[in-house]
Amino acid sequence: MPSPAHNLDTHVYFVVGLPDEDGTSILPGLQPNEGEQEVGDGVTAVPQLLPVRERVTQHAQGIVSAPSHAAQLKVYARRQNQEHAYYDGRYRHNMEKDTRGPPISMFHPSFALFLARLNGPTEAVPLDEDLVGYTYQFMAKSTAIYLKESERVDVLSDLFTHILRREVETKRVGSANPDGSLSFEFVIQPGNRHIMIPVAIFEYKVEPGSGGCDAGVQALSAIENFWLASHKSDVRKRGCCPTFGVAMDGPWMRIYGAVLAGDRWIYQPLLPAVYTAISSKLPATHILSVCRVLQAFRDAIDDICRRTEQNVQHDPSHPFSEASDEKLANMCPTTRALRPTVMTPAPTTCGSLALRYEHVLDQHNLTYLATLTSDWQSLGLRWPRVVVKFVERYGEAAHRLLEREGFAPKLLYCGKPYADTSPEFSDMDMVVMEALPDDGVVDTQSIAVKPPAEARRKVRDAVNVLHRHGYVHGNVTWRTVYVARARRDPDVRLLNFDYAGKAGEVRYSLYLPQMPEDVKLPDDVAPMKLVTVGQDRYFLEKLFAEK
Structure with missing residues (x-):
């Protein structure tokens, strides 16, 4: 039953079924590690208790009130401090949380x-x-x-x-x-x-x-x-x-x-x-x-x-296919937390390529695994799987430079996501590159595994190639490096070029490089700061030294 009305600041508020500030969450979710399953090669799958749209409907029907009430400052602030917050970027003062959503x-x-x-x-x-x-x-x-x-x-x-x-x-x-x-x-x-x-x-x-x-x-x-x-x-x-x-x-x-x-x-x-x-x-x-x-x-x-x-008028199948152990085991090696979702990005064509999205690889970096449905053999690919990213900007020139040197995956597309229907749209770019095979890959994110000296040397060589041509990378960590296991000559590729570009011209965005717990970021690596050669040298010294 509705609680009695409370007269506050000359307005009458009727509170119907809303929890106290320290009460239960609006949308109970999985706690960290709750229900997680190891499915091979360090990849963690997080099962959903219910299909997400059933979850949001069941819970929201119990807490959504009249819009004029939901928009009141205190009610809105309370919701933004709970799990089922709107993704509008807003949060309660002194209770900062990331409520930014993809574009x-x-x-x-x-x-x-x-x-x-x-x-x-x-x-x-x-x-x-x-x-x-x-x-x-x-x-x-x-x-x-x-x-x-x-x-x-x-x-x-x-x-x-x-x-x-x-x-x-x-x-x-x-x-x-x-x-x-x-x-x-x-x-x-x-x-x-x-x-x-x-x-x-x-x-x-x-x-x-x-x-x-x-x-x-x-x-x-x-x-x-x-x-x-x-x-x-x-x-x-x-x-x-x-x-x-x-x-x-x-x-x-x-x-x-x-x-x-x-x-x-x-x-x-x-x-x-x-x-x-x-x-x-x-x-x-x-x-x-x-x-x-x-x-x-x-x-x-x-x-x-x-x-x-x-x-x-059509009855499309579920946008994302169900994740099988086989698919999970062959994910991009830098992925360590796979969370399926029912939403797929809208762009499915880029140039002559057509693709179908399979899984989310990285929600922060808006990265997806997809399968090419157009001709892929003529591109010289080993398989039809590709990685798709949506970015504010991308270091295309730096990526292609290292691709020619054998230090980066094949870049298949970098351009507008709606080039055919809305060519004037320029708020983000779509990047498509080959997905590297996961078999025989060194787990570079495991603390117990130290990549071989030859792999570390190749990383230094790749970054030096960039510096010689006036480029910086900005995110040289083991999370952004692919190393295929080999006794003498491991295959090494740099994967992330979001912050790469000409030295003195490119900046970090909101999400910064992820370092091991015992290595802190340099002081000048911060949101909206310029990316410098010195920062790349710091990454090499701390993570890719000879010994």
């Missing part, structure tokens, strides 16, 4: 299309003249000061209907009753079932800071509520539930993207807050700029609807 454009190309249209050349997509007129009307009405939220909702929702060419309406689903929602209806066969799914959720505030909660978080909670509806379960199983969230704080517009990846909602702003008021006597440039945002938004909405209908 949502990895999981659905419609978000990549939106970003490509925003960041691409303005002449690439001509503006719709009717939309220019509606944008002016929208901005003129957005400029006004409203004393009642309902007035702003009625006026702007009607204009959004014209802008998006789809009806924005108020619709209650479960405990969600957002200020506006845009749904898409289609028919699932067999059975002739009509399904309505949310494509965009709108939340308004009269002015920034009003209403006692954040409109962006409120929109996310409404998205979560909508997708928990049982009649959407078939659709939820077949995709990542791509949905836009629109937060209107007075004249400020924020547009977010949300996907359900595995058992977590990833929620990310797709552009900085846009000022939609007309404040200058010379407003034409600003109006056209807002119009481009709205046209990109409309095109992405249409793209989600088209792709969703195509997806649901």
Whole structure:
């Protein structure tokens, strides 16, 4: 039963089934090492107690409350401190945790299309003249000061209907009753079932800071509520539930993207807050700029609807194959914790290559094992397995240099993930390289195993090749080195070139090289610091010395 209402700061809060701060987690999960199984060569498989989407549904249905309540500061902060936090990058003060998620454009190309249209050349997509007129009307009405939220909702929702060419309406689903929602209806066969799914959720505030909660978080909670509806379960199983969230704080517009990846909602702003008021006597440039945002938004909405209908008309198999002992035993040798997931990245073609994802290799570094479904023999590969990475930048030139010297795997592709459908999208790169065989590999991550002196010499030789050509690597550790067991001439390859590039030009990102416990990182290896030759020399001295 609901607890009694508590009057706090002139607002009335109804707390329904929410735990205390030190109570149980919202989504109980596996504890470290709980249920883990060694399946060979040091590879650890972590079984799931339930399929992740069943877990998230069962637990979330017990804790998700009305969006206006979920977006209250204390309730939101409590959730972000628990296991089932939103992946939006936020965490509670003094309780830092990593709630950053992969870029949502990895999981659905419609978000990549939106970003490509925003960041691409303005002449690439001509503006719709009717939309220019509606944008002016929208901005003129957005400029006004409203004393009642309902007035702003009625006026702007009607204009959004014209802008998006789809009806924005108020619709209650479960405990969600957002200020506006845009749904898409289609028919699932067999059975002739009509399904309505949310494509965009709108939340308004009269002015920034009003209403006692954040409109962006409120929109996310409404998205979560909508997708928990049982009649959407078939659709939820077949995709990542791509949905836009629109937060209107007075004249400020924020547009977010949300996907359900595995058992977590990833929620990310797709552009900085846009000022939609007309404040200058010379407003034409600003109006056209807002119009481009709205046209990109409309095109992405249409793209989600088209792709969703195509997806649901088919009955695809589970995106990731079940992990067998044989497959696990032949994983990339640098993988020591394999955690299957139901989500796959969206890009499956790159240049002339076509591939099918098999397993997650490294969730932090967004690395996957995949199988080429296109012709691979002509590429000179020993087998069709490849490693796929999604990166902000990649040291392609450094990788290809060491590949020519025999010190790096064959690099098959390094470029845009949506080169065919959204060539202007440039927020990340897709890297595809050959997967090296795991048989007869030295376990370079085991403390008890010291790689042979010849292997250490070859690592030093590889790094020296980079330095002679003006490059740095930035991550020379045994976790990023492949060593095939051989008595006299071991095969040695450097695997990670995320931080490689010209000395003085490349920087570390958030995730730093992983060192043995008894070796600390140099002081100048830190997020956003430049990668230097001296750092590479430090790695060689500490980890790859002759003796």
